[in-house]
Amino acid sequence: MHGTPHIVSDVMTHTVAAIGSGATFKEIVRLMQDWKVSALPAIEGEGRVIGVVSEADLLPKEEFRDSDPDRYTQLRRLSDLSKAGAVTAKELMTSPALTVHPDTTLAQAARTMARAKVKRLPVVDAVGLLEGVVSRADLLKVFLRADEEIAEEVRREIVSYLFPPPNSNVRTEVRDGVVRLVGRVRDTSLVPVAARLVRAVEGVVDVEFDLTRHGNPTDAPAGVTENEPRGTASP
Structure with missing residues (x-):
């Protein structure tokens, strides 16, 4: 009875920036600035998504740049401290990447974003190849x-x-x-x-x-x- 719900492929961005696992820290920052995005999918081979690098992954380098964390902080934030010393996407990225498929409904995509507290999700096909990216702003397009x-x-x-x-x-x-x-x-x-x-x-x-x-x-x-x-x- 009910109308067909919109799916991710209806609203996603098809032309997206991506990085290889060997991309350097500065290259990642520059690409984020150029594309005005807060996260980039990391790919290998023909475009299979292997991870995501977000602003949150980059910030520890600045946060711990001139600090000497105590033992408690070292134990509590081991992952952040590791990323503070990272220089490539492979060391920085969150892997495996949280992704959605083009036929995922917007409601399902919104729940995934909310639960994971992320702003963008790579959209992949059945074998994990990158097809685009869907953002919070994309999901709100239905209200237009x-x-x-x-x-x-x-x-x-x-x-x-x-x-x-x-x-x-x-x-x-x-x-x-x-x-x-x-x-x-x-x-x-x-x-x-x-x-x-x-x-x-x-x-x-x-x-x-x-x-x-x-x-x-x-x-x-x-x-x-x-x-x-x-x-x-x-x-």
């Missing part, structure tokens, strides 16, 4: 969808199934990504279901309801819990 495009998908994929006429008469309004369903429905118990489905539509910021129930006016309104949609579903 036109309001009318979102409204049409909600009408077609959700409202027409859950609240079909003539038993229901629901109008779909969208403004700045906020969806509002207004009208009369036969079964307000479906409102929480509609809320979950509407929120799953890409580009939706929030959903609100102003729905009343057809039929017996003495029927109790559908329950809308604290975590369910804002708005009213009155008898």
Whole structure:
């Protein structure tokens, strides 16, 4: 019933900078500056991704440049101290690289980034060859969808199934990504279901309801819990 979700290949950057394992520290810094990126995939052979070098991997060299860390710091930050003395991508990179495939959904990619606390992910094919990079900014592109495009998908994929006429008469309004369903429905118990489905539509910021129930006016309104949609579903 639901529309096909956007996937990484819809938003990723195809032309990307990459480094070999032998790239020097200064070459890496210069490439990051030139491409205005915070991380670079490290590749070998025909383009197989073997690791990633990020700004976080480079910073220890500056942090420990003029310091003599005590024993506790040495034990606690052994990896950072090792990178402070590194001079090539092979010594600096995080390996194996955390990657995604082109057919990964944007929601899955966002969860991967959030859990790993990274800003960019290399996109690789089935054998690990680099195809592009997807960033946090790329994942937010779905929120640029036109309001009318979102409204049409909600009408077609959700409202027409859950609240079909003539038993229901629901109008779909969208403004700045906020969806509002207004009208009369036969079964307000479906409102929480509609809320979950509407929120799953890409580009939706929030959903609100102003729905009343057809039929017996003495029927109790559908329950809308604290975590369910804002708005009213009155008898």
